[in-house]
Amino acid sequence: MNFWTGKRIVIGLGGGIGAYKTLELIRLCRLAGATVVAVPTAAALEFVTGLTLQALSGAPVRERLFAPLEPDGMDHIRLAREADLVIVAPATADLLARMAQGMADDLLTALLLAQRGPVLVAPAMNPAMWEHPATRRNVTTLQEDGIRFIGPQSGAMACGEEGLGRMAEPVMILETARRLLTPAILAGRRLVITAGPTREELDPVRFISNHSSGKMGWEVALAALRAGAEVDLVHGPVALAPPMGARMFPVGSAREMLDAVLGVWLKTPGEPLCDGAILSAAVSDYRPADRKREKIKKSGASEDMSLELTENPDILAMLSAWSGLRTREGRQRVVVGFAAETEQALAHGQQKLLRKGCDLIAINDVSAPGCGFGAETNAVTLIGREGPEESWPLLPKEQVAERLIRAVAGLLDRACAWRG
């Protein structure tokens, strides 16, 4: 089931120009499958109309404390009680001040006071207002109260100034909301994840590569971030926006990927060592033995051409060989590979697990419809050292990644308990 299906989000709007972006946030929340109730302050309705909010949220707009729609007349209590999450966007300086004071003089502030669940706030205001000591005090108070902030961001403001004060983009707010609601099963863990293809150059204009789009690895990185992990994402050339919060390491060839992965795996100065690696990249097994400095020319005669290839280092096998190293906290590290197969997937995947020495391998038959390269879905069988762990049906890659992350979290916890 989709993460947002059945989730109920109350979106409170303050009176700021950022409210126009909140319309897009409401649209995205609904598109994702959530139910949305819009609760604008009176000031917000100076910027966007109730009708627009109603049309986008698909529900009556709740705007007045003393004109309740609920049969018992207690809209503020019921809205808070039924919400999985309250998002306040834009949160103006005035709204933050009223929230920090615990005021309840309109429907939005009253329901915020009655809300026991998570609250996410996206501030938006002029940079001077954001920097003002009064706003700083209010933000600190709200953070101490457990309220989560996203933004503001830096950039050009509607007032003509440049600086910190723009409301975070709607996609970022939605992603932060999702992370707020996802159990943090990887909190305090750090993972290196590989994604996408590698490119092995023949000459300055040509290369050998494969059809990997990077989607599978991206979803694994997102699932890990949502579960609270720090993520180092080492990736070949892909056309995907970086997952919010991941440290990005773009590379070209397999050897560049190896260097980047080892840099993270062995030691990043000042950073904790990784707890695990999930290698979903489609790494070229071979590269041209001799990369030409100039473009290879046709000989003129219509002759066939042969390429000499040499083997690339096996990143997965190398990491597995180093998995005996422990993290600073003394945990056993976990190494997970993927196996892209086109026949006898299970048998070949099992052989790969043993040959490369990893802890888990996610086997996908990339010749099956809807699976593997470029697809939005995948069907994976997860094998561990002690045999088959789980076999999943064809699922969106997002859900495959979530299941994989749950398995990795379980393995990390077990590794910790047994050997830590």
Ligand code: PMT
């Ligand atoms: O990117 P998408 O379009 O979403 O497609 C997803 C995927 C099909 C690429 C992904 O699901 C997948 O199967 N990734 C592994 C691809 C692959 O190279 O499989 P393999 O069976 O050749 O390699 C086995 C494992 O060894 C992989 O973890 C691979 O990253 C690793 N490897 C391979 C060669 C090498 N020189 N070094 C490695 O580390």
